[in-house]
Amino acid sequence: MATRIILVRHGLSTYNLQRRVQGHCDDSTLSDEGKKTAQQAGAALHGLRFDAVYSSPLKRARETAEIICNQLDAPPTPQFTDLLKEINLAEWEGMTFAEVEERFPDGFQIWRERPHELQMQRTTDTGTESFFPVLDLREQARQFWETVLPHHSGQTLLVVAHSGINRSLISVAAGVPPDHYNVIHQTNCAISVLNFPNQLDDGVQLESVNLTSHLGMPLPKPREGHKGPRILLVRHGETDWNRDKRFQGQIDVALNDAGRAQSDKVAAFLKDVAIDAAVTSPMLRPKETAEIILKHHPQITLETEPLLMEIAHGLWEGKLEAEIEADYAETLDQWKVAPEKVQMPEGENLQQVWDRAIAAWENILASVDTERPTTILVVAHDAINKALLCYLTGLEPKHFWSFKQGNGAVSVIDYPKGSDRRPMIQALNITTHFGSGVLDKTAAGAL
Numbered sequence: 001m002a003t004r005i006i007l008v009r010h011g012l013s014t015y016n017l018q019r020r021v022q023g024h025c026d027d028s029t030l031s032d033e034g035k036k037t038a039q040q041a042g043a044a045l046h047g048l049r050f051d052a053v054y055s056s057p058l059k060r061a062r063e064t065a066e067i068i069c070n071q072l073d074a075p076p077t078p079q080f081t082d083l084l085k086e087i088n089l090a091e092w093e094g095m096t097f098a099e100v101e102e103r104f105p106d107g108f109q110i111w112r113e114r115p116h117e118l119q120m121q122r123t124t125d126t127g128t129e130s131f132f133p134v135l136d137l138r139e140q141a142r143q144f145w146e147t148v149l150p151h152h153s154g155q156t157l158l159v160v161a162h163s164g165i166n167r168s169l170i171s172v173a174a175g176v177p178p179d180h181y182n183v184i185h186q187t188n189c190a191i192s193v194l195n196f197p198n199q200l201d202d203g204v205q206l207e208s209v210n211l212t213s214h215l216g217m218p219l220p221k222p223r224e225g226h227k228g229p230r231i232l233l234v235r236h237g238e239t240d241w242n243r244d245k246r247f248q249g250q251i252d253v254a255l256n257d258a259g260r261a262q263s264d265k266v267a268a269f270l271k272d273v274a275i276d277a278a279v280t281s282p283m284l285r286p287k288e289t290a291e292i293i294l295k296h297h298p299q300i301t302l303e304t305e306p307l308l309m310e311i312a313h314g315l316w317e318g319k320l321e322a323e324i325e326a327d328y329a330e331t332l333d334q335w336k337v338a339p340e341k342v343q344m345p346e347g348e349n350l351q352q353v354w355d356r357a358i359a360a361w362e363n364i365l366a367s368v369d370t371e372r373p374t375t376i377l378v379v380a381h382d383a384i385n386k387a388l389l390c391y392l393t394g395l396e397p398k399h400f401w402s403f404k405q406g407n408g409a410v411s412v413i414d415y416p417k418g419s420d421r422r423p424m425i426q427a428l429n430i431t432t433h434f435g436s437g438v439l440d441k442t443a444a445g446a447l
Contacts, residue, residue: 001154002205005194006045006438007169008160010056010064011038012188019097022060022162023089030063037189037215038064042071044191044214044438051155052076054148056084056162064189065160078160083144086162087137090122116178134168134181141168145200153198170194173204174402180394185414185426187212187220191438207404207440209428214438218269219412220426222373228415229365229374230426232270234293235385236286237262238407242443246320249313249347254284262408262434262442263292269410269433270377271296278377279364281308281384289408290379300377307360310381314347340397350387350397357387365419385411392423406431406442 011034015022022028030038045068055065057080069075091107092100101108110118116134148157159169163186170176170184173194186192191214193207212220222230237259241248255263266289275297280290282304294300316324324332328345335342343349368374380388382405389403390396392413405411410433412426431440 002195002197003149003152003154004156005196006048006050006156006158007166007192007194008041008064008068008158009163009166009186009188009190010061010160011035011041011067013060015060016188021089021092021095021097021100023086023093024058025093026058027094029059034060034064034188035067038067039071040214040216041189041191042068045158046071046073047437048156049073050075050158052152053078053158053160054084054144055080055160056086056165057082058085058162061160061162065158068158068160075158081144083140083147084159084161084165085140087133087164087168088122088131089120089133091120114179115181134164134178137164137168138172138178141165141172142200144169145173149196149199166192170206170209173200174206174393175203175395175399177394180422183393183422183425185210185220185223185424187215187217189215190220193438193440203399204402205404206402206428208430208438210426211430211432211438212427213430213432218433219273219410219430222414222426223416223424226373226414226416228418228421229368229376230415231364231376231378231413232273232275233385233388233411233413234266234286234289234377234379235382235405235407235409236281236289236379237266237292238443239285242407244320246318247313247316247324248285249310249317249344250283251317252284255288258443259285259289259407260292263289265433265435266408266410267293267296274375275300275377276369276374277303277367278379279303279305279308280379281310281381282306283309283381286379286381290377293377293379305360305363307356307363308378308380308384311344311350311353311383312347313344315345316347336401338398339400350383350400353383354387354391354397357384358391360384361388361391365415368419389425389428393425404429404440406440408434408442409440 011030013028015028055078065078166186167184191211192209195205237255239253240256241253278300280286385405386403410430411428414424
């Protein structure tokens with residue numbers, strides 16, 4: 001049984017409102033809005049049972065944790081640990097971001113573009129020393145996981161902390177490299193769900209990241225000054241073969257009734273989103289999903305992209321996992337633990353899927369109007385979406401299983417500085433529109 005982590009960022013703080021650098025500084029407290037959203041997060045988590053609660057000791061996180069716990073039934077007493085403190089930005093803390101940019105222009109530019117290279121000075125008991133805040137924070141995140149996970153195997157934990165440390169906790173768990181520090185966004189009081197099958201180095205499944213529906217915000221808001229495209233990446237609705245755990249691959253299986261109902265719910269979820277373009281795999285299941293979503297956007301012409309077709313499983317297609325195990329036991333075991341090493345019999349390997357998924361993504365970006373923000377709906381498959389999310393976060397095919405993609409799930413990818421710059425993952429695997437709360441309860445079928 002996996003260890004489940006429910007990860008929450010603190011509520012909106014006084015320094016957030018003033019656009020000041022917080023870091024280790026403990027002068028910042030929750031605003032009235034921050035207290036309200038902490039209560040909303042607690043209400044969203046009310047039905048879950050937690051075996052332990054860990055929080056940063058800084059006031060804004062401590063108070064968020066206490067408010068959330070007040071919404072839970074019989075919550076454990078929160079444990080406060082310095083391993084969950086926010087990033088140490090010693091030289092800047094307390095300043096507004098405008099002041100930092102004026103006084104430290106070179107460092108501020110590095111922070112925005114290459115944060116893992118930012119170097120600062122800090123005072124210690126023995127004098128002054130240089131350090132790299134982002135790299136130190138990653139080591140802090142690793143220490144937290146290595147300290148906590150061995151004591152909570154198979155349990156559910158609530159962890160309440162800050163934007164930077166939360167991103168580092170997610171990145172270290174999933175293997176996201178340091179130069180992608182800014183790629184995963186964390187909204188105040190957003191909820192993320194991580195599943196550890198065992199210990200840290202055994203990998204993690206990111207079930208969802210940065211859920212905001214409980215805050216009255218179906219999709220996270222674009223960052224201030226956003227000028228590039230936003231892509232809504234959707235996995236197709238359920239099929240009978242998903243439900244049966246039968247490998248589909250490039251066999252053209254249609255949606256079942258549950259899949260159509262899911263697609264209707266995705267359509268309602270995105271009804272009020274201004275969609276400017278839509279692209280789908282040409283296969284029946286994503287194409288029908290896209291068509292149902294676009295019922296509320298009749299002005300949009302649905303384009304098809306053959307490079308978005310599902311992975312070709314070759315001789316596995318149409319077979320149940322038990323049937324594959326009888327003939328390909330060793331290969332199936334390897335697929336589960338080292339998918340990057342598997343060549344599907346008479347099918348594809350992951351590198352081939354990677355190459356065409358990335359080519360499709362680049363084709364989509366090349367079609368974007370760079371003169372204004374644009375929202376594009378992209379509907380594809382489990383393996384394609386996983387490959388794309390790995391690529392966008394700097395991961396390799398060996399990390400394929402790090403991302404969950406539920407049927408009808410929505411992920412949000414922004415290009416806040418334009419399509420020629422690095423993207424930001426605003427949200428991963430949103431399934432809250434199915435009414436099942438913060439957990440993804442869609443069918444865990446074969447690809």
